Amino acid sequence: xxxTASPTAAAATPRAPAGPWLRPETVGVxxxxxxxxxxxxxxxxxxxxxxxxxxxxxxxxxxxxxxHVDWHPADVDLDLVGRPPKPPADPRQLVREIETxxxxxxxxxxxxDPEVRELAHAFLRQALAALPERVxxxxxxxxxxFVSSPGARKPVHMDPEHNFLLQVRGTKTVHLWDVAHKDIxxxxxxxxxxxxxxxxxxxxxRGEREPDFxxxxxxxxxxxxxxxxPHAVENGTDQASISASFTFHxxxxxxxxxxxxxxxxxxxLGLSPRPPGASRWADRLKRxxxxxxxxxxxxxx
Numbered sequence: 001x002x003x004t005a006s007p008t009a010a011a012a013t014p015r016a017p018a019g020p021w022l023r024p025e026t027v028g029v030x031x032x033x034x035x036x037x038x039x040x041x042x043x044x045x046x047x048x049x050x051x052x053x054x055x056x057x058x059x060x061x062x063x064x065x066x067x068h069v070d071w072h073p074a075d076v077d078l079d080l081v082g083r084p085p086k087p088p089a090d091p092r093q094l095v096r097e098i099e100t101x102x103x104x105x106x107x108x109x110x111x112x113d114p115e116v117r118e119l120a121h122a123f124l125r126q127a128l129a130a131l132p133e134r135v136x137x138x139x140x141x142x143x144x145x146f147v148s149s150p151g152a153r154k155p156v157h158m159d160p161e162h163n164f165l166l167q168v169r170g171t172k173t174v175h176l177w178d179v180a181h182k183d184i185x186x187x188x189x190x191x192x193x194x195x196x197x198x199x200x201x202x203x204x205x206r207g208e209r210e211p212d213f214x215x216x217x218x219x220x221x222x223x224x225x226x227x228x229x230p231h232a233v234e235n236g237t238d239q240a241s242i243s244a245s246f247t248f249h250x251x252x253x254x255x256x257x258x259x260x261x262x263x264x265x266x267x268x269l270g271l272s273p274r275p276p277g278a279s280r281w282a283d284r285l286k287r288x289x290x291x292x293x294x295x296x297x298x299x300x301x
Contacts, residue, residue, distance in 0.1 A: 021045050021123040024130035031224075035131045036162060036252070039176055039213050039225035042127070044166050047219045051115060052168040052242055057107070057147045058095045064110050071105040074152035078175075078232045083200045084155060095147055098240045104148040111143040119143070120246045127164060127224075135162070136251025144245040152241070154233040156206050158185075160193050160257070161247035166222035168243055171236030175211035179228045183207055187275050190228060191264040194257045204230055217243075227253050255287065262286035 022044050031040040050056050061069055069091050072084035094101045111117045120143040128138060142161065148154075150170070156177075165174065179185050184207045192202055211232075215223045222243075225231065235241045249257070256276040263273040263286070274282055 019045060019122055020126055021119070022126045022130065024126075027127075027130040032130075032132055035224065036135050036226055036250075039215070039223055039229065041215060042164065042166075042222045042224060043220060044123070044222055045220075046123075046166055046244065047168050049119070049168070051119060052145070052244055054095060054098065054147065054240075054242070057105075057145055057242065058092060060107055060110060060113065060116070060145065061091050061095055061105075064107065064113060068108050068110050069105070070108055071103055074102040074104055074149045074235075076104075076153055076155055078153055078155050078234070079206065080155040081203050081205050098147050098149055100149070102149050102152075104152045104154060105146070107145040109142050109144065111141060116143045116145075117141075123164070123166075123246050124248055135253070139249040139251075139254060142247045144247070146241070146243045146245070148235055148241045150235060150239055150241075151237045152235045156204055156230050156232040157200070158193065158202075158204050158228050158230050159247065160227050160253070161249055162224070162227060162253065163245055163247045164222060164224050165217070166244045166246070167217035167219055167241070169219055170239045170241035171219075172217050172241050172243070173234045173236075174215045174217060174223060174225075175232045175234075176213045176215075176225055177206055177209055177230040178212045179226065179230070181207075181209060184209060184230060185228065187260070187263065188267070190275075191260045191267065193228065194260045195264045206230060206232070227256075255283075258290050259283050259286050262290050 022042065026043045031042070034040040046052055051060070070086065071089060071091060071094055072086055076084045089103070091105060094103045094105050098105070111120055120141050124138060124141060140161075177184060184205060189202065189204070196202070217223065259276040263275070266273040273286075276283060
């Protein structure tokens with residue numbers, strides 16, 4: 001399915017930190033029905049926010065720890081499996097020269113910055129207030145900012161969180177594959193995701209499948225997509241792109257994460273555990289065992 005999101009007007013001047021960054025009346029019936037199991041387009045009011053400009057991104061690069069800044073060449077293959085190459089470079093120069101740098105640069109998990117944290121929490125609160133209450137409470141809010149050259153690509157990868165990807169400058173197309181395709185997203189891969197911190201090194205691939213959804217994003221538009229949906233990104237060729245990704249875990253996603261952590265342990269014992277949702281009593285038992293184990297660890301500390 002190919003979807004084009006309709007842009008809203010760009011902000012003429014930077015807005016106050018409170019927003020609103022997403023207006024409830026822009027979230028339609030189809031989007032409400034899709035949440036949280038299918039992707040859908042959104043409209044936002046972040047264009048013109050001072051954090052989401054070349055100068056704002058440069059300021060973040062200069063003040064966040066280096067481990068939160070990543071980059072790779074713009075012309076990587078969308079089907080590259082594993083971590084893209086990271087050639088030596090000065091990230092500040094990449095940002096300053098992003099129109100011609102032929103690079104993709106990401107600021108990963110920079111929500112410790114007070115301004116970023118305030119913006120991420122405000123946007124997500126407004127977004128969830130406009131959607132049905134289906135995932136429980138919001139946990140572990142994270143913020144990621146991306147600046148990339150015209151035509152830059154991000155290979156197929158997955159994220160374990162609920163994700164709002166918001167376009168602020170330039171254009172891009174986001175291709176998504178349904179997590180239900182077990183030929184490309186087996187349970188063993190999902191279990192690896194919740195038991196390692198090195199997500200970028202995991203072998204995510206689309207196989208021979210065409211995307212289930214493709215969203216064309218312009219400034220003022222974005223999309224929501226569920227946890228663990230494989231996706232790849234292609235920038236438009238007209239100008240450099242700036243976008244933000246605000247993510248969160250939920251009661252629902254944390255439940256599945258706990259069950260998969262237990263399943264990984266069982267699989268190492270030679271068993272073939274059932275995935276989350278296949279058996280309510282088995283899910284409750286696994287969560288109980290994991291909770292007991294964590295409680296015992298806390299007692300002996």
